[in-house]
Structures are given as C-alpha cells and as structure tokens.
Amino acid sequence: MASTIRELSGQDTVSIADLYTDVRARTMQIVAPLEIEDYVIQTAEFMSPPRWHIGHTSWFFETVLQQHKPGYRVYSDDFLFYFNSYYEGFGVRIERPKRGTKSRPTVKETIAYRNHIDEQILTILHSPDSLRDAETVLSLVRLGLEHEMQHQELLVYDIKHLLCDQFAAPINPLPKPQGKVEGMAEIEGGLIWLGYDNQGSFAFDNEKPAHQVFIQDFAIDKASVSNGDFLEFINDGGYQNFRWWFSEGWEAVNHEQWRAPLYWELHDDEWMIRDFSGLHPATNKKDEPVCHVSYFEASAFAKWVGKRLPTEAEWEHAACYDPARKVKQAFPWRDTAPNSGNTNFFENSYWSTAPIGAFPAGANAYGCQQMIGDVWEWTTSDYVPYPGFKSEFDEYNDKWFVNQKVLRGGSFATPQVHIRATYRNFFHAHERWMTSGFRCAKDL
Numbered sequence: 001m002a003s004t005i006r007e008l009s010g011q012d013t014v015s016i017a018d019l020y021t022d023v024r025a026r027t028m029q030i031v032a033p034l035e036i037e038d039y040v041i042q043t044a045e046f047m048s049p050p051r052w053h054i055g056h057t058s059w060f061f062e063t064v065l066q067q068h069k070p071g072y073r074v075y076s077d078d079f080l081f082y083f084n085s086y087y088e089g090f091g092v093r094i095e096r097p098k099r100g101t102k103s104r105p106t107v108k109e110t111i112a113y114r115n116h117i118d119e120q121i122l123t124i125l126h127s128p129d130s131l132r133d134a135e136t137v138l139s140l141v142r143l144g145l146e147h148e149m150q151h152q153e154l155l156v157y158d159i160k161h162l163l164c165d166q167f168a169a170p171i172n173p174l175p176k177p178q179g180k181v182e183g184m185a186e187i188e189g190g191l192i193w194l195g196y197d198n199q200g201s202f203a204f205d206n207e208k209p210a211h212q213v214f215i216q217d218f219a220i221d222k223a224s225v226s227n228g229d230f231l232e233f234i235n236d237g238g239y240q241n242f243r244w245w246f247s248e249g250w251e252a253v254n255h256e257q258w259r260a261p262l263y264w265e266l267h268d269d270e271w272m273i274r275d276f277s278g279l280h281p282a283t284n285k286k287d288e289p290v291c292h293v294s295y296f297e298a299s300a301f302a303k304w305v306g307k308r309l310p311t312e313a314e315w316e317h318a319a320c321y322d323p324a325r326k327v328k329q330a331f332p333w334r335d336t337a338p339n340s341g342n343t344n345f346f347e348n349s350y351w352s353t354a355p356i357g358a359f360p361a362g363a364n365a366y367g368c369q370q371m372i373g374d375v376w377e378w379t380t381s382d383y384v385p386y387p388g389f390k391s392e393f394d395e396y397n398d399k400w401f402v403n404q405k406v407l408r409g410g411s412f413a414t415p416q417v418h419i420r421a422t423y424r425n426f427f428h429a430h431e432r433w434m435t436s437g438f439r440c441a442k443d444l
C-alpha cells in the first residue's frame, strides 16, 4: 500500500508518491536549459535525443497502466512505437539509431503525454486500494522510478555529447581537496560476501542474492586514476604501443583513432579537456579522476603501470568491509545514505568529477576515497547473473548478461537515492561516453 510503503531517501523517509513527484520533476529540471531544437537531435547512434528520454520514461509507466489499471486506454499507438526502447514483449519499435530522424511526436506533445501519465499514476498511488494487485503495481512503480533515475544519468551523458559546454548547466563550484590520497590499501582476502542482503530498501534483481566468494589478498588504489596519471600514459606513447592493449582494444585505438579519453582535445600540442564548464588544460584538472575512458583504455593503463583492474568482488569488499568490526557495511563510511559532504552525486550539481581528496568523510576503513560517486569504476568482472539469480522483471537486466563488463560506485551524474555499493552497472568494453573511470588493483 502506498500509504505504508516508506523508502529511505537521504536522511528522510518519503512515501512512494512523494518520491514519484520528486523523480519526475528532476527529469524536467535536467532538460530545462535546453532549447526546443536540442530535444530532437541524435549526435551519435549510442545516444538518444532528450525528447526521447522524457517520453520513454513515461512510456515505462504506461506499460504498468496498460497491464494493471482496469479499462486503461492507450494514449497513442504512435507513442508506443516511438518511445519503446528495446522491449520485445511490448511490441514493435523504432530502431535506436533512428530516434533522431523524427520530429514527431513534438516536444510539446511529449510533455502533454508525460503529464497525462503523471495524473494516471498519481491517482493510483493516492488510492491503491482500488487495484486488485496493489503490491505488484507499487513495486513496478518503484522500478519505474529507478528506471527514470537511470535515464536521468543517461540524459547527462547525452546532453554532454549533444552540447557539452554550450549547455547552460546550473553548476556549483567544485570542492577543494582536503589532503593527498596516495598509495594502495592492502586488503586481506578470504571467503567474503558479495551482493545485496539488506531487505529494507530497493535493489535491482542483478544485485541479488548475496552469496559468498573467495578472494585472494590484494591491494587497491586509495584514489581513482587521475587525469594527471593518465596524461603520463598518453605522453609515454601509451596509445601508440600495442603491448599495453588487448587485441580488441588495439583494434579500437586504430579504428577509432583514439589518442586520449573522450572529450580530450589537442590544442597547440597541449591536451585540453572539454566539460560542461568549458575547455580546460588537462594539467589544470590533473588531480581529478580521469573520466570517459573505455574498459580497453583502463586496462591498457593498468598494464602500463604494472597493475590490473579489480574484480567486482574485490571492489565491493574493499568499499564496504570494516576489518576492525568484521562487518560488511552498506557504504564505505558505514550505513547511512550518501550525503553531499561525503559523495559527489548528481544533486551536488558539480556536473563534473571533483578533485581527489575532496571527500575525506567518504573514506572506507582502508583509507580509499571517492569509491562512491565521481566516476563509475571499471572492474574486470563480466556482467553475468549471480548464483541463485531470479529475474524480477522480463527484459530489464537479465537479457544483458553477455559481453559486457561491470562498473561500480556511481558517478557525479547519479542521483543520490540511486547509489548503492552493490549496484552493478554494465557497459561494453569499447564504450566511453558515460562517466567511466577506474582505480587499479594488484596481487599481494
């Protein structure tokens, strides 16, 4: 029942109706600085026009109405076609690379659709007793909100690709580093717990069930690899030397003409980084985590520096285990939700990575910082189901369990309530338009 479902959100508990209102409003806040022409352009096959995101997130809720609200009439068959992403079970759809080839539905029509869905869903949330299967509907709405938060993060990636520093993002000044974060933490291995085991709040099916895995002793970087570190790799000819690269990575370097991470530009022999706030010499951002690197680039750097990437079990154990208390915590700093003083998440409104050392309050028991927020961190782990996995929603997570790598920790574009240490994000090894970085590990 909506009135009895309470969710942890920051320091407060809020009803699912309040969460619905907040999340839906944030999507429109993100796109608010766009001009009408910006909403429909697709600048690459891997991104989607902002108009598509605001319609698609509504479409997801409309599938709930179609299946669970007696007598619900579909808003528009054309919208079902245009706003379905990849769900075979929900019928035919426009091909992803063609989302930017249509000017209809218009932005105005898409917003009217969005408002219609909001009215319908809020009616349900305010009187769930009218439904036969209220528990199911409420859990689907909750999933729809997590889905929308995933698309809010994708909107940040896609708007960056579309406009970058031409977008008038409401940027807050970055925090200053409080001290140096250097070296590696040495962590004892053994039989450890991996996955989500707290029944009190939301988690995706792919984070469950919690299960035991054995890991060897290992060391992990206390800080993410920085732009300064990565610049050394570039200046050492890292992109010209096949020996650091996987075969497929080397093919990507040559085929895509990679010479640096995405959004790095060479101006008069100086590497510059373009972000939402402008064009900056990479040396001015040398102490921020490197961002927009593929798995191939992260792996090549790790080999060059004589280390490797961590597995997701190593990453999660490092992030959450407190050896003094011998317990696994929900977060590096124990069990409270992330706040703006210990994590760089979307609500901080930096629209950027923050300097390494800016969040000492977010440190784990071993002195590692910024594992949560800032950049998603590549792991070597393949995105496959955990032992005992049970799908909770068709075609959501389970159909992607092949050929992708797991990333952990959330980023500056991830909404606060959407971040969990057990969250398994996943992308293909060559992708780099998302907020992806890494830290290295090594054997002991």
Ligand SMILES: [Fe+2]
Pocket: 056, 085, 147, 151
């Ligand atoms: Fe989606």
